[in-house]
Amino acid sequence: MASSAVGIAPGSRRRRRRLTWSRVARGSTPYLLIAPVVVVTGAILGYPIYKLVTLSLQRYGLEELIQRKGTWIGLDNFSSVLQDPIFWHTLGRTAVFTIANVGLTMVIGTLLALLLVRVSRFVRILLTAGLVLVWSMPAVVAVQVWYWMTNFHNGVLNHLLTQARVGDFFQHDWYGSPLSQLSMATTLIVWAGIPFVVISVYAGLAQVPGELLEAAAIDGARPWRTFADVTFPILKPVLLILTSLSIIWDFSVFTQPFLLIGRSHIEAANYLMGIYLYTEAYANSDFGRGAAISLLMVLTVAGMSVFYVRQMLRIGDVR
Amino acid sequence: MRRRGRLTSRLAWNAVGLAVTVVLVFPVYWMISTAFKSEDEVNGNPTWLPLHPTLDHFRDAIARPFFWDGIRNSVIVVSVTVALSLVLAFLAAIALAKFRFTGRKLFIVLVIGIQMLPAAGLIIPLYIVLARYGQVNSLTGLIVTYMTFVLPFSVWTLRGFLIGIPKELEEAAMVDGSSRLGAFVRILLPLVAPGLVATSVFAFITAWNEFIFAYVLLNDQSKQTATVWLSYFYGTSRHVDWGGLMAGSTLIAVPVVVFFLLVQRKIAFGLTAGAVKA
Numbered sequence: 001m002a003s004s005a006v007g008i009a010p011g012s013r014r015r016r017r018r019l020t021w022s023r024v025a026r027g028s029t030p031y032l033l034i035a036p037v038v039v040v041t042g043a044i045l046g047y048p049i050y051k052l053v054t055l056s057l058q059r060y061g062l063e064e065l066i067q068r069k070g071t072w073i074g075l076d077n078f079s080s081v082l083q084d085p086i087f088w089h090t091l092g093r094t095a096v097f098t099i100a101n102v103g104l105t106m107v108i109g110t111l112l113a114l115l116l117v118r119v120s121r122f123v124r125i126l127l128t129a130g131l132v133l134v135w136s137m138p139a140v141v142a143v144q145v146w147y148w149m150t151n152f153h154n155g156v157l158n159h160l161l162t163q164a165r166v167g168d169f170f171q172h173d174w175y176g177s178p179l180s181q182l183s184m185a186t187t188l189i190v191w192a193g194i195p196f197v198v199i200s201v202y203a204g205l206a207q208v209p210g211e212l213l214e215a216a217a218i219d220g221a222r223p224w225r226t227f228a229d230v231t232f233p234i235l236k237p238v239l240l241i242l243t244s245l246s247i248i249w250d251f252s253v254f255t256q257p258f259l260l261i262g263r264s265h266i267e268a269a270n271y272l273m274g275i276y277l278y279t280e281a282y283a284n285s286d287f288g289r290g291a292a293i294s295l296l297m298v299l300t301v302a303g304m305s306v307f308y309v310r311q312m313l314r315i316g317d318v319r
Numbered sequence: 320m321r322r323r324g325r326l327t328s329r330l331a332w333n334a335v336g337l338a339v340t341v342v343l344v345f346p347v348y349w350m351i352s353t354a355f356k357s358e359d360e361v362n363g364n365p366t367w368l369p370l371h372p373t374l375d376h377f378r379d380a381i382a383r384p385f386f387w388d389g390i391r392n393s394v395i396v397v398s399v400t401v402a403l404s405l406v407l408a409f410l411a412a413i414a415l416a417k418f419r420f421t422g423r424k425l426f427i428v429l430v431i432g433i434q435m436l437p438a439a440g441l442i443i444p445l446y447i448v449l450a451r452y453g454q455v456n457s458l459t460g461l462i463v464t465y466m467t468f469v470l471p472f473s474v475w476t477l478r479g480f481l482i483g484i485p486k487e488l489e490e491a492a493m494v495d496g497s498s499r500l501g502a503f504v505r506i507l508l509p510l511v512a513p514g515l516v517a518t519s520v521f522a523f524i525t526a527w528n529e530f531i532f533a534y535v536l537l538n539d540q541s542k543q544t545a546t547v548w549l550s551y552f553y554g555t556s557r558h559v560d561w562g563g564l565m566a567g568s569t570l571i572a573v574p575v576v577v578f579f580l581l582v583q584r585k586i587a588f589g590l591t592a593g594a595v596k597a
Contacts (some may be wrong), residue, residue, distance in 0.1 A: 033414035034426055036407040037470055044467050045433065048444035055444060068451060112339060119336040119562055120329060130340040136527040136579035140546040141568040147553075148561050156349060156365045168352035191346070214366065242543045252437030255530045259550055281443050294440040305435035312431050313424065 030085065052298070055291035062285040070288060073194070077292035087293070090271040094251060097182055097272060102122045108244055109197025110235075114227075116202050128199075135195035140304040144186045145258040149176045178270040185257040189250060197242050204238035237311070244308040248301055254278065273297050350572075353565040361562045376566035388541045389548030396458055396533075396544060397526040400465040401519050408473035409515065415474065416481035429579070430471045440469070442535050449536065457539050464532050476521065480514025481507075520556045520582045524575050545571050 057079050058070030079085050114129075116124055137145075150157050158169040175181050208231050216226045254274035261270055266279060277297060280289025353361055354376050355369040380386065408418030413425065443488070445464055446455065487500050488510070496548050533544040543551075553559045 014477045027420070030418035030420040030423070033418075037411040037474060038426070038490075039468060040407060041429075041470055044463055045436075045441075045489040046449050048441060051444040051448055052376070052441070055447065060447075065447070065450065074566065096325035108320065115332065115336055115339065118332040120333055123336040123340075123525075127336050127340045127343075132579065136524070136572075136576045137347065138546060138572055138575055140528070140530050140549050141350070141572045142346070144552065144564055145346045145569045148353065148565060149346060150350060151559075151561075154362060154365070159365050186385065239579050248348040248435050254439045259530075266431070274437065277439060278442070278535075281506075281550055285449060287443055290443050294443055297437060298440040301435060301437050301440070302432075305432060308435065309431050311430055313427060 024305060043216040044316060051057050052291050052295055054286055056295045058288045060286075061292070065285075065287065066289075073278075073288070077289045081289060081292050081296070086268050086271065086276070089268070090273060090276045093182075093271065094273045095114035097186070098247055098250045101186050101193070101253075104186070104245060105193040105246055106199055106239070106249075108190065109194045109242075110239070112194065112198045113201035114231075116198065116203055131195040131198055135199075136190065137192065139192065139255045139261065142188060142192055143256055146184065147262060165226075175265065181261045181270050182257065183267070185260050188256050188260060189253060193246060193249075197246075199241055200238055201235060202257050204235045210235050220283070241308065241311050244304065244311070248308065249305055250302055252297065331510040344493050350565050350568055353562060354569045356562060358562060363384050376560075376562035377570065379410055379560065379563040380567035380570060383552075383567070385540050385543065385548055386567075389543055389545040392458060392537075392542060393527060393545040396461050396465065399462050400469055401522045403462075404466055404522060405515065408518075409477055411474045412481055413475035413480045430474050433471045434468060434475070438531050441467075442531060445532075446535060451510055453538055456542055458537075458542065461536055461544075462535065463532060465526050465529065467528060471582070472525065473518050473522055476518045477514060480511055480518070483514075484510050517582045520578045526580060527575055540541050 045151035055070065056066070057074060059073050059076075064070045112127075116127060119127065152158065152171050152173045152175075155174075157174070161167065161169040161172075173180075174184050212230050213226060216230055221229070241273060252274050253272065256264065257270075257272055258275050259276070259292050266275055271279070273293075274297075277290050277293040280293055281287050284285050323477075328402065333500065352367075352369050355372045355374075356366070356376075357369070357371040357373050358375075360366050411426075411430075415430075418512065448465075448466075449455045449460040452460075454463070478588060528546060529544075530546045530550065533547050534550065537543050549567055552564050552567055570576055
């Protein structure tokens with residue numbers, strides 16, 4: 001692993017001394033190389049994270065923001081948040097929302113990757129191009145497109161569903177209830193999340209040895225068994241990483257639900273964690289309480305990331 | 320008989336694949352086609368193609384207040400962020416890919432871990448800290464904020480590109496008598512150039528698409544970035560200018576899509592293709 005230009009056989013004395021000197025130089029080089037990143041990230045992130053902790057222990061509203069000085073109140077923010085039923089409802093809703101999003105993204109994504117192997121070259125290029133196109137769409141743009149397509153008055157979705165005789169969707173309001181609002185957010189997040197999963201899983205499928213699949217086919221294994229016993233075990237590391245990444249992303253999602261539901265329609269009944277803390281901090285100007293929620297959220301996500309980071313470390317070490 | 324069965328199943332899979340492509344791409348198609356439709360077509364029953372294509376909506380979108388401010392601010396923020404991040408990240412990536420040192424693992428954990436921090440969770444302390452230094456509502460504050468997620472991401476991606484370069488190439492250069500720096504400039508740099516391009520474009524896309532930090536940290540409309548401009552498009556009025564909204568969306572998406580398509584190809588065969596085969 002270590003860069004090993006040192007491996008050349010040591011010859012003369014002079015040569016050996018030079019090697020030792022260069023070894024010292026090489027010893028400090030990596031630290032010099034990472035120093036700028038460490039300093040910059042530490043300065044930009046370290047202080048705010050420290051600030052997040054202290055803020056969560058203070059009363060810090062608009063007045064305090066102007067005076068730049070909060071009042072220490074110990075764990076009051078935390079106890080008030082943890083006693084707030086809205087917090088627990090939001091947490092539960094966010095958990096269900098995350099499971100639904102990640103489940104749908106992973107299942108559809110994996111199925112599409114398997115489909116990609118079975119189609120002919122031309123269709124594969126077409127589908128891949130489509131996936132890349134979807135992947136590259138900015139979230140804010142995608143929200144506007146969704147908003148337009150699902151608009152109750154003249155959105156194309158109502159028109160299509162009515163024409164296909166799925167039912168009467170004339171002027172159907174897709175944002176009428178919290179469940180419906182969040183479901184629309186789910187369709188958007190899943191749509192936007194699928195390409196990354198498909199392309200990663202497809203790359204993983206390339207590692208499945210063709211001989212194994214042939215052998216399974218000759219033995220008369222059904223497609224499902226082949227997938228479960230041959231393909232899946234090889235895909236497992238990729239699927240695990242993708243799943244944990246998606247959980248982390250979807251749990252703290254903000255932009256899509258916030259903009260799709262609409263600033264003026266955000267209310268306790270459709271809060272997700274990210275939106276909840278945003279509203280507490282900015283709409284209600286209670287930064288201390290917002291910081292307490294943030295900290296709880298950061299810790300939850302950090303707990304979930306432990307697994308992901310360990311997986312990545314393992315990969316980082318193998319190479 | 321068996322061959323025919325295989326052929327029909329291939330045809331069936333192809334049909335499914337085409338159907339999936341159509342469904343996936345439809346929203347993008349709908350955005351672009353709406354942008355070119357006339358006002359009557361947009362508001363009447365949906366038509367599949369713009370029957371009377373017009374550029375009016377694009378003109379309207381560009382003429383809306385703060386469009387050029389948004390674009391200019393985005394370009395400034397994104398290019399400064401990417402340029403600074405790339406230089407710093409490249410150095411750190413070399414350390415990770417080519418050296419073994421104490422604390423390496425800790426550094427990797429930090430690099431990956433920071434990317435996992437939820438943006439929504441950090442927005443409050445960043446806001447308070449930037450407010451203290453008078454950097455709320457300033458592009459500098461936003462650039463600094465963006466670097467927190469662009470830096471670790473770039474370090475990790477560049478490290479991947481550097482690892483992809485066979486060590487033998489570098490060693491061979493050194494056996495030939497070049498110094499480590501010489502080997503770096505003559506061998507490593509040209510090889511990693513596609514990786515640098517790809518990483519910077521990915522960083523560009525992430526920063527260009529970012530919404531929540533820009534939305535919270537920039538209050539002034541003339542300071543807003545392009546995505547925030549777009550998010551305010553329909554505002555509070557009852558009548559929504561759908562054609563203009565889709566034209567604006569198309570304009571904001573175009574640079575990203577173009578760059579993304581470019582990078583895809585770079586990543587596919589740019590890496591070591593030339594060097595390894597030769």
